[in-house]
Amino acid sequence: MSGRLEPKPLPRRDYLGLLGLGSAGIAIFGSLLGMARLPKPRVLPEASSVVRIGPPLEFPPGTTRTLPELKIRVISTEKGVAALSLICTHLGCIVGEGEKGFVCPCHGSRFDPEGRVIGGPAPRNLPWLAVSQAADGTLCVDTAAETPAGHFYPVV
Numbered sequence: 116m117s118g119r120l121e122p123k124p125l126p127r128r129d130y131l132g133l134l135g136l137g138s139a140g141i142a143i144f145g146s147l148l149g150m151a152r153l154p155k156p157r158v159l160p161e162a163s164s165v166v167r168i169g170p171p172l173e174f175p176p177g178t179t180r181t182l183p184e185l186k187i188r189v190i191s192t193e194k195g196v197a198a199l200s201l202i203c204t205h206l207g208c209i210v211g212e213g214e215k216g217f218v219c220p221c222h223g224s225r226f227d228p229e230g231r232v233i234g235g236p237a238p239r240n241l242p243w244l245a246v247s248q249a250a251d252g253t254l255c256v257d258t259a260a261e262t263p264a265g266h267f268y269p270v271v
């Protein structure tokens with residue numbers, strides 16, 4: 116016997132209708148969420164490997180300057196400006212200054228002032244990196260682009 120205070124059981128047709136409405140609501144919500152994410156790029160662009168190192172006045176001919184934050188040595192001559200990577204070609208340690216060039220603190224590879232291997236396990240010379248000039252004249256180094264050893268960028 117059912118009393119007046121007991122809830123009426125939900126008819127099966129109404130139950131299926133509510134279930135359908137709930138599913139449609141979830142689908143619409145998911146679609147809106149997906150559309151809201153569309154304007155955002157899924158892949159973030161990589162930082163450029165080209166870095167600005169400063170105006171040519173900071174690198175007068177006849178000088179060399181180490182930029183430790185970039186792991187490069189900038190060599191400036193009358194022929195132009197060059198950049199030498201200070202990342203050891205053996206296992207990637209940062210080479211330091213030695214008596215006659217560079218010495219790797221990890222396994223003792225030695226390089227002459229132009230980056231040629233003169234001892235140790237390093238399999239190849241230190242890479243020379245591409246130097247360029249921005250439109251405003253600032254010197255730039257591409258830390259991911261090698262250039263032939265001995266190539267100096269003619270600064271204008």
Ligand code: FES
Pocket residue numbers: 203204205206207208219220221222223224235236237
């Ligand atoms: S990392 Fe430089 S010699 Fe091994």
